[in-house]
Amino acid sequence: MPILGQNQYGKAETRLLKVTRDGATHHIKDLNVSVALSGDMEDVHLSGSNANVLTTDTTKNTVFAFAKERGVASAEAFGIHLARHFVGSQRSVGTARIRIEEYAWERIETPGKARHSFVRANRETRTAQITFDGSVWQVISGLKDLVVLNTTDSEFHGFVKDRYTTLQETNDRILATQVHARWRHTWQYGDTNNAPDWDESYTATRRHLLTAFADTYSLSLQQTLFRMGARVVDNRPEIAEIRLSLPNKHHFLADLEPFGLKNDNEVYFAADRPYGLIEATVLREGAHAAIPADLTNLP
Known part of the structure; x- marks a missing residue:
């Protein structure tokens, strides 16, 4: 009889640019964020019940909202904020894996x-x-x-x-x-x-x-x-x-008004x-x- 093995789900490659405006001097953080959640997810696989599912669209929205609320001091710090939130806010989520690629930029000196x-x-x-x-x-x-x-x-x-x-x-x-x-x-x-x-x-x-x-x-x-x-x-x-x-x-402004x-x-x-x-x-x-x-x- 087939049994369900290890599984996870989430939103992959959310492209985020965070601009910090210090007067006329701007600073940017350019990230590619992937979220994977696992935990009490058997029912959605076996019966199709979504009762324990936090939608992947919600995880994407959380990335944008946290960039505004928490800022992006570093890829590591931002990932820690996200992982703690997903595990702490949803009983069905036992583990959160956050993968982040950061793209480096240099200021053009003119x-x-x-x-x-x-x-x-x-x-x-x-x-x-x-x-x-x-x-x-x-x-x-x-x-x-x-x-x-x-x-x-x-x-x-x-x-x-x-x-x-x-x-x-x-x-x-x-x-x-x-x-x-x-x-x-x-x-x-x-x-x-x-x-x-x-x-x-x-x-x-x-x-x-x-x-x-x-x-x-x-x-x-x-x-x-x-x-x-x-x-x-x-x-x-x-x-x-x-x-x-x-x-x-x-680059399109993320809609944060719903939050x-x-x-x-x-x-x-x-x-x-x-x-x-x-x-x-x-x-x-x-x-x-x-x-x-x-x-x-x-x-």
Whole structure:
């Protein structure tokens, strides 16, 4: 006769971003929280009775509410708060297992005063494509998976609305993206000894992309994209064009009102998909576009 063995249930991979605003300086904690509960759960498996079941949606809501009420001092401390709550508040729950991944961010330091701009600490991947036909060189440098985020100085409103529009206008939102960029060098002919300093060019271009992202008060991701590309073209004479692909990594305010809590732009659900995808090329005046529109065709 079959018998029920070890079992657990819960909500996996609740994506949480907690913003702490210390005046103009912001601090963030970016977590992926998975909750698994076990205990007196035989009836739900054997007879379908949910009398002892705390819903997984409730465990997700608890993660967001605790981020507001308790804060996130560390992944460990936050997990301890959650585990104690689940075991202590439900007689049917004997054990709570909380698994947390924390994603590190570094502040983007710019000549300006921005203290709300961040870049993911695990670095991007540098790319290059070189073509030579015996006389003409084409060098396309680039990067991918450069994840950046502004906790403020971003708005989105005044857009077209029709019967299917549900998105609300906002005067203060998180703007985050994963930068994929390719830039074509003006150097085409001659001795390779006269080529640009590729490492210096890459480092400077990356810095200009980050500075423009941090310093732009954004009314749309399209506007931010153009400012990023324009800053590179304006400051790096060796670059003829740059093509940018920016997925909009949406962060939505968690609804804490059902729990009697006010969400003052502090606790966000970090959505995975679907996402907006903004792409464009910024050219030096007089240059012609030569980078393929589909960046997936490049390494």
